[in-house]
Amino acid sequence: MSSETMALSPHAVETQSLAERLHGWATTVDHKRIGVMYIGFALIFLVIGGIEAIIMRIQLALPNNDFVSPQVFNRMFTMHGTTMIFFVAMPIMFGFGNYTVPLLVGTRDMAFPRLNAFSFWLTAFGALLMYFSFVGGFGLYGAGSAPDVGWFAYAPLTSKVFSPGHSSDFWSLGLIVSGFGSIGTSVNMITTIVCSRCPGMTLNKMPLFAWMNIVMSGMVLFAISPLTAAQIMISLDRYLGAHFFDTQAGGSAVIWMHFFWIFGHPEVYILIIPSFGFISEIVPVFSRKPIFGYPIMVGATVAIGFISFSVWAHHMFTVGMNSWGNTFFAITTMAVGVPTGIKIFNWLGTIWGGKIQFKTPMLFSLAFLFQFLIAGLTGIMLSSTPFNWQLSGSYFVVAHFHYVIVGGILFAVFGGFYYWYPKITGKMLSERLGKLHFWLFVIGFHLTFDFMHIPGLLGMPRRIYTYEAGRGWEIWNQIVSVGALFQGVAVLIFVFNMIWSYWKGKDAGCDPWDAWTLEWTTTSPPPEYNFATIPTVHSSRPLWDLKHPEDPDWKYE
Amino acid sequence: MSNEHRASNADRNGIVMPQPTAWPITLAFGFMLLMAGLVTNAAVSVLGAILMVAGCVGWFRDVLPHEKHVVIPCEIVEAVPAQTQRAQVKVFDLAPEHARAFLPITYYPISAGIKGGLAGSVAMAVLAVAYGVIKQGSIWYPINLLSAAIYSQSIQFGTESLKTFHLNSFLVACVIHLITSLLVGLLYGAMLPMIPRRPILLGGIIAPILWSGLLYTALGIINPLLDKKIDWLWFVISQFGFGIVAGLVVSRQDKVFTQQNIPFALRAGIEVPGAMRERIGGSSPDEDGRR
Incomplete structure (x- = not known):
């Protein structure tokens, strides 16, 4: 191989100053470090988005409350939704994918290490740009601050008339920047999984987490692109006099809805499919059985990927589509439940x-x-x-959505943290604190999101700043707000557990869970090159084969 | 870089990895500034553009004409033998043709669920039409009502209009009935093996009662118009009819061995030579060179 090379001493790292270490992180192209940066970035924004949620819940805990002003409340729900989707959920999935996929498929790095670093920094700077709006969003008009148009920013709220200043600009520009980062990471992920698998790892021997990541990455390519295009169109509308979404000038506000939701609904699956990957890795190991119905699991994931692109307008039933349009999107939405149900049965x-x-x-x-x-x-x-006509735009929808995002995705992510933290740090997380975190979070989650359905059924609209007493909503909102506090405390325990265990936790060893996939064959944390020798696998459970030479899987696959 | 290439990169000097570089962060920062300048000051965009050019040039120089690398020192030691806390594996007695299986060993085939769903759909349709004829004097009443679950035109029908034939409503109702029946039939096929005791009681009686109760309590709030037009006694009777017939049909089908570890192509009946090692107790694939 002809290449410029330089030698790096393993002892050099231990003697680095803080500035050198920071420089090392800023210039790294190592997939594991980039994965950790993604995860750390997402956790910081999880706390920020969580604080925004708690501000909203304090405001809504009592009728006629004025804990924050209506303007601040609008900014809180906009930034909470945007942050949690774009700067928490997506980065955390990319982070775990970055860290674990090369290890799972037995390679030394992502296919494009520099593109990997570039993509992460785009995501991080996109978030910083958006949060800069809190100080820079006032613009020349002295109006604005942070974006306040809701996380799906329906037209004409984003027009200059309704959104003077620069708050909406920071929203769209921040998402354009981070969107390119998402596309870069997805290209990298697909290439890595397709081209860099270790010898013997055919597609039907590939860990399900890798399968989930390749499907998710393919979806990102098709979903983020229309969103980015629509963000550019908003900017053109606002600054160059284009009228894409200006109904009075021949544009269409509904077109924005289509653009947003053709991204927005697949986005839910973009987040849930890697979560399926977490569950598909964790459940077999802790059930001491291989995954049930591997090929069907793969098929169901691919089916979800396709069907999820045909359901977006169920967010728009109240817009006024014709009956056949409504019926089509109702049926496709129900149909996506079939492969999802198959997966639940397989688990x-x-x-x-x-x-x-x-x-x-x-x-x-x-x-x-x-x-x-x-x-x-x-x-x-x-x-x-x-049904949707009755409850669209109510707290029932908010409750449903958070049941997916928190009850589904966030629980899977927490499971992933406890599962892979030993590999990432070499230390075990405290089981005692972990169980405390789990139970507090379960209690908080159910207090908040089970009871949030009820005010929705009683007619409470989403995004209202406050409400009159005597509508029967008070008690439910108080329960919901108390649940949010439980969740906040649980997350603090989780953060404490991670910090405490990093310094004081038990050593994990290579394979603390007696697991079967390749990441557990190397040290914890893995060396920069992952594997001294690239492994060769013969089955979908290579470590089982090594641990049970008398009864290996490869005889039967 | 190919795997073979990478595999060969472990040499006496160590393992070759990409060299850390500041140009990706420079380029990303420049792009962010370029965008930020659009809403702050043109000078910010100019600075961003300069950083982007610098980032691109630096990045190209990192990879052209030859990619820059670092050599990570690596001691290739003897691999630690993999250990397990559960060395003992419980083995089930199986017929010779099923050399290996995992729990659950047997399952109802998908066709059982389809048959159960179709049979249940007929039973339910008969009961629903009987209700239409006996109570409403028209077989179209329950059909139009069913289509109103998702077809927005049907919800606007008055009582008399519900008793007349509407092609669109009929088609939508058929699709809903067929798809739902098949899905619930498949659900029965998947669930009944997990309910070893009195599957018909649970699938045919208790589950329909729970489902009907949930709908009964919610529909008044969600869709009062539809709620008023449903005869709940007949609704529950038709659910029983579906559940009992579907459950009976499914539970009378022969179970099949689960074939979890067999490639999908083989399970689908496609002949794929080499898709599976056609031997038991042979040497390892490393030894005989079969990969």
Whole structure:
């Protein structure tokens, strides 16, 4: 190989100053470090987005409350939604994908290491640009501050008339910048999985987490592109006199809705599919059985990927589409529940008859199964057009959505943290604190989001700043707000656990869970090159083969 | 870089990895400034553009004409033998043709669920039409009502209009009935093996009662118009009809061995030579060179 090379001493790292270490992180192209940066970035914004949520819940806990002004409340729900989707959920998925996928497929790095770093920094700077709006969004008009148009920013709220200053500009420009980062990471992920698998790892021996990531990355390419295009169109509308979304000048506000939701609904699956990957790795290990129905799991994931691009207008039943349009999107929305249901049954089939170990990652995974089922059922309810007409824009929808995002995705992510933290840091997270975190979070989650359905059914619209007493909403809002505090405390315990365990936790060793995939064959944390020798695999459970030479999987696959 | 290439990169000097570089962060920062300048000051965009050019040039120089690398020292030591806390594996007695299986060993085939769903759909349709004829004097009443679940035109029908034939409503109702019946049939096929005791009681009686109860309590709030037009006694009777017939049909089908570890192509009946090692107890693939 002809290349410029320089030698790096392993001891050099230990003697670096703080500035040198920071320089090392800023210039790294190592997928593991970039994965950790993604995760750290997402956790910081999880706390920021969480604080925004708690501000909203304090405001809504009592009728006629004025804890914050209506303007601040609008900024809080806009920034909370935008932050949690674009700067928490997506980066955390990319972070875990970045860290684990090369290890899972037995390679030394992502296919394009420099593009990987570039993509991360785009995401990070996009977030900084958007949050700069808190000080820079006033613009020349002295109006604005942070964006306040809601996370889906319906036209004409984003027009100059309704959004003077620069708040909406920071929203669209920040998302354009971070959107390019998402596209870069997805291209990298697909190339890595397609081209860099270790010898012997055919597609039907590939870990399900890698399968989920390749499907998710493909979806990102098709979903982020229309969003980025629409953000550019908003900017053209606002500054160059284009009228894409200006109804009075021949444009269409509904076109914006289509652009947004053709991104927005696949986005939910972009986030949930890697979560399926977490569950598909955790459940077999803690049930001591291989995944039930591997090929069907793969097929169902691919089916979800395709079908999810045909459901977007169920967010628009109240817009006034014709009956056939409504019926089509109702049926496709119900249809996406079929492959999803198949996956739930396969996880149950995996647990069925297993020697279940109720460690913290498994607890989060079991809660995921139950909660995601409920979230799916309320989704099926909302797919029915007449039902949707009654409840669209109510707190029922907010509750359903958060059941998916928190009850599904966030629980899976927490499971992933407890599962892979030992690999990333070399230390075990405290089981005692982990279980405390789990139970507090479960209680808080159900207090908040179970009871949030009820004010929705009683007619409470989403995004209202406050409400009059005597409508029967008070008690439910108080319960919901108390649940948010439980969740806040649980997250603080989780953060404390991570910090405490990093310094004081038990050593993890290479394979603390007695698992079967390749990341557990290397040290914890893995060296920069992952594997001294690139492994060769013969089955989908290479470590099982090594641990049970008398009964290896490769004889039967 | 190919895997083979990478695999060969572990040499006496160490392992070759891409060299850290500041140009990606420079380029990203420049792009962000370029965008930020659009709403702050043109000078910010100019600075961003300069940084972008610098980032691109630096990045090109990192990879052209040859990619810059670092050599990470690596001691290739003997691999630590993989250990397990559960060395003992419980083995089930199976017929010789099923050399290996995981729990659950047997399952209802998908066709059982389809048959159960179709049979249940007929039973339910008969009961629903009987209700239409006996109570409303028209077979179209329940059909139009069913289509109103998702078809917005049907919800606007008055009582008399519900008793007349509407092609669109009929088609929508058929699709809903067929798809829902098939899906619930498949659900029964998947669930019944997990309910070893009295599957018909649970699938045919208890589940329909729970489902109807949930709908009964919610529909008044969600869709009062539809709620007023449903005869709940007949609704529950038709759910029983579906559940009992579907449950009976499914539970009378022969179970099949789960084939979890067999490639999908083989399970689909496609002949794929080499897709699976056609031997048991042979040497390892490393030894005989079969990969």
